[in-house]
Amino acid sequence: MRLSRYFLPVLKETPAEAQIVSHRLMLRAGMIRQASAGIYSWLPLGFKVLRMLENIVHEEQQRAGHIPMLMPTLQSADLWRESGRYDDYGKEMLRITDRHGRDMLYGPTNEELITDIFRNSVGSYKELPKTLYHIQWKFRDEVRPRFGVMRGREFFMKDGYNFDIDKESALHAYNRHLVSYLRTYERMGLQAIPMRADTGPIGGDHSHEFLVLAKTGESEVFYDSAVTDLSLGDRNVDYDSVEQCQAIFDEFTTPYARTDETHDEALFNQVPEARRKSARGIEVGQIFYFGTKYSDAMGATVNGPDGKPVPVHMGSHGIGVSRLIGALIEANHDDNGIIWPEAVAPFKVGVVNLKQGGGDTDAACEQLYQGLSARGLDPLYDDRNERAGAKFATMDLIGCPWRITVGPRGLKNGVVELTSRRSGESEEMSIEAAIDRCGQIYAGKEAIFV
RNA sequence: CGGGGCGUGGCGCAGCCUGGUAGCGCGGCGGUUUUGGGUACCGUAGGUCGUAGGUUCGAAUCCUAUCGCCCCGACCA
Missing domain, CATH: 3.30.930.10 (Bira Bifunctional Protein; Domain 2)
Known part of the structure; x- marks a missing residue:
C-alpha cells in the first residue's frame, strides 16, 4: 500500500x-x-x-x-x-x-x-x-x-x-x-x-x-x-x-x-x-x-x-x-507507539522515502515496493511529501515491525537501511538484500497475510 | 447501579466565577523550503459554544430541563 x-x-x-x-x-x-x-x-x-x-x-x-x-x-x-x-x-x-x-x-x-x-x-x-x-x-x-x-x-x-x-x-x-x-x-x-x-x-x-x-x-x-x-x-x-x-x-x-x-x-x-x-x-x-x-x-x-x-x-x-x-x-x-508481533502486523514492512521527489530515492523505493509486494510482504510505502521525522514517527506509531529507510546518503553507497521496530537496531544492505532479508523474516507466515 | 467530572472548528485546550456577541496550539488548505526523527516562514479556510426552554437591552458565560461522553467503585470475552 x-x-x-x-x-x-x-x-x-x-x-x-x-x-x-x-x-x-x-x-x-x-x-x-x-x-x-x-x-x-x-x-x-x-x-x-x-x-x-x-x-x-x-x-x-x-x-x-x-x-x-x-x-x-x-x-x-x-x-x-x-x-x-x-x-x-x-x-x-x-x-x-x-x-x-x-x-x-x-x-x-x-x-x-x-x-x-x-x-x-x-x-x-x-x-x-x-x-x-x-x-x-x-x-x-x-x-x-x-x-x-x-x-x-x-x-x-x-x-x-x-x-x-x-x-x-x-x-x-x-x-x-x-x-x-x-x-x-x-x-x-x-x-x-x-x-x-x-x-x-x-x-x-x-x-x-x-x-x-x-x-x-x-x-x-x-x-x-x-x-x-x-x-x-x-x-x-x-x-x-x-x-x-x-x-x-x-x-x-x-x-x-x-x-x-x-x-x-x-x-x-x-x-x-x-x-x-x-x-x-x-x-x-x-x-x-x-x-x-x-x-x-x-x-x-x-x-x-x-x-x-x-x-x-x-x-x-x-x-x-x-x-x-x-x-x-x-x-x-x-513511548513511540505500537510494536506489532510480526504475525499480526497490519503491514509487514514499512518503506520510508527520505527524499520524496528525488529521482534516485523514488526509483529505489519503487523497486523495494515491487520486490516486497511480489513476495507477499504487504509493504507500506510512505510516499508522502513529508519530513523524515514525520515519516519515522508514523511508522513507529502504527508499529511496522521492520522499516526500510531510503535516503540519498545511503543510495550513494548503494545501500538502504533495515531497522527493527522492536530493538531499534539498523543494518545497511543493498536493496536486493533487504528484500531477501524481509522474506526470510516472514518465511512460514505467509498464510496469514490478508 | 452509587459517586465525581466534562461537552467551545478535525484534535488538545482557554474564555464562564465578575454576561457585551469567541481565542490559542496542533492539524487542514495554498505557497516558499528538498529536507536523515512530528522543520521553518508567509497566507488562508473552518465554530448557530451538545440540545431545548428561561432570565436579560444583550447569554459560551446565569437558571432549569434534557441528551451525550469520560473517570472512580460493584459485574463481564
Missing part, C-alpha cells in the same frame, strides 16, 4: 477520553473511532489487524477439527425463554422489538441458537462428537464500557460449542480447546496463561480463563512463575489424541495460576516463595464445560446405541478477538 492512497488518519495528540495505552494508540494510529459508548468503527488499519487475528483463530480452530459456521447477531427471544436466560440475563442483554411487536435481542452469546440448530438436525450418537464455532459480533450492554475495545459493548468474538455423547468425551473437547487456544495465542506472539476460572452456578472445576499479563489488566492474578516458562512451541499435536491433549492440559494447568475470583491463599502458599507471583492480567478467552445445562433445558438429545435418548454434553469456548487487539498493544508498545 502506498500511504498517499491509504486512509490512515493518525493523531498527534491524544484524545481526552482515552485512558489506557492501547486505547490511546489505537485512536492515534487511526485504527478505530468511537461511534458511541463502547461501540467503535474499525478504520482500515484496525480492520486489517482484526481480520488477521480472525484468520489465525479460524486456522487454529480448523486445525483442531472444529467446524466454522455463522449465526446471526439478532436472535428471537423465544429460544432464550426456553433456556430460562431471557429473564436471567438482565440488563446486559440488548432487547429489541420488531415491527410486529416480537421480542428480539442482539445476541450476547449463542448457546441457545446453536443448541436449537443442533437438536433439529442431529438425532444419533453416531454423529457425535461435533464442535461448531463462529466468529461474530456480540453485544453486551455493559454498565460501564471503557478502555476502548478492551471493554466495549459491541465486540467481535469467536464462540464455539462442542456436542458430545458423555462427559468423558466432552472433557476431551475441553482439553482440545485448551491446546488450540494456547497455540492460537502463541501464534499471535502473546503469552496467555490458562487460569482456573469461576464456574458460577454450574459448579465443577471445568473452566479456565486465558490471561495475558499486562500492567493495565482488569483482573488480579496469582501464579507460579513456572507457568510462564511453558510454551507449546512447534510441537505437533494430534488433536484427536485424548492422551496428548490431556498431557498438555496437565502440563499447563498443574502450576498454580488463578485470578482473584478463584484465588486460594493456602494453596498459593505451597508454591515456593521465589516463584510466587502476583500481577494483573487481561482475559482474552475462556473455555467451559457445562454438561447438560442447555441440552436438558432445550431437549437436545441424541439416541444412544440402545435407542434411548440421552442429553448431549456440551461446552462453550470463547476468544475475544477484538479485545485481543487491545491486549496485544498493551503487551507490545513503547
Whole structure:
C-alpha cells in the first residue's frame, strides 16, 4: 500500500477520553473511532489487524477439527425463554422489538441458537462428537464500557460449542480447546496463561480463563512463575489424541495460576516463595464445560446405541478477538507507539522515502515496493511529501515491525537501511538484500497475510 | 447501579466565577523550503459554544430541563 492512497488518519495528540495505552494508540494510529459508548468503527488499519487475528483463530480452530459456521447477531427471544436466560440475563442483554411487536435481542452469546440448530438436525450418537464455532459480533450492554475495545459493548468474538455423547468425551473437547487456544495465542506472539476460572452456578472445576499479563489488566492474578516458562512451541499435536491433549492440559494447568475470583491463599502458599507471583492480567478467552445445562433445558438429545435418548454434553469456548487487539498493544508498545508481533502486523514492512521527489530515492523505493509486494510482504510505502521525522514517527506509531529507510546518503553507497521496530537496531544492505532479508523474516507466515 | 467530572472548528485546550456577541496550539488548505526523527516562514479556510426552554437591552458565560461522553467503585470475552 502506498500511504498517499491509504486512509490512515493518525493523531498527534491524544484524545481526552482515552485512558489506557492501547486505547490511546489505537485512536492515534487511526485504527478505530468511537461511534458511541463502547461501540467503535474499525478504520482500515484496525480492520486489517482484526481480520488477521480472525484468520489465525479460524486456522487454529480448523486445525483442531472444529467446524466454522455463522449465526446471526439478532436472535428471537423465544429460544432464550426456553433456556430460562431471557429473564436471567438482565440488563446486559440488548432487547429489541420488531415491527410486529416480537421480542428480539442482539445476541450476547449463542448457546441457545446453536443448541436449537443442533437438536433439529442431529438425532444419533453416531454423529457425535461435533464442535461448531463462529466468529461474530456480540453485544453486551455493559454498565460501564471503557478502555476502548478492551471493554466495549459491541465486540467481535469467536464462540464455539462442542456436542458430545458423555462427559468423558466432552472433557476431551475441553482439553482440545485448551491446546488450540494456547497455540492460537502463541501464534499471535502473546503469552496467555490458562487460569482456573469461576464456574458460577454450574459448579465443577471445568473452566479456565486465558490471561495475558499486562500492567493495565482488569483482573488480579496469582501464579507460579513456572507457568510462564511453558510454551507449546512447534510441537505437533494430534488433536484427536485424548492422551496428548490431556498431557498438555496437565502440563499447563498443574502450576498454580488463578485470578482473584478463584484465588486460594493456602494453596498459593505451597508454591515456593521465589516463584510466587502476583500481577494483573487481561482475559482474552475462556473455555467451559457445562454438561447438560442447555441440552436438558432445550431437549437436545441424541439416541444412544440402545435407542434411548440421552442429553448431549456440551461446552462453550470463547476468544475475544477484538479485545485481543487491545491486549496485544498493551503487551507490545513503547513511548513511540505500537510494536506489532510480526504475525499480526497490519503491514509487514514499512518503506520510508527520505527524499520524496528525488529521482534516485523514488526509483529505489519503487523497486523495494515491487520486490516486497511480489513476495507477499504487504509493504507500506510512505510516499508522502513529508519530513523524515514525520515519516519515522508514523511508522513507529502504527508499529511496522521492520522499516526500510531510503535516503540519498545511503543510495550513494548503494545501500538502504533495515531497522527493527522492536530493538531499534539498523543494518545497511543493498536493496536486493533487504528484500531477501524481509522474506526470510516472514518465511512460514505467509498464510496469514490478508 | 452509587459517586465525581466534562461537552467551545478535525484534535488538545482557554474564555464562564465578575454576561457585551469567541481565542490559542496542533492539524487542514495554498505557497516558499528538498529536507536523515512530528522543520521553518508567509497566507488562508473552518465554530448557530451538545440540545431545548428561561432570565436579560444583550447569554459560551446565569437558571432549569434534557441528551451525550469520560473517570472512580460493584459485574463481564
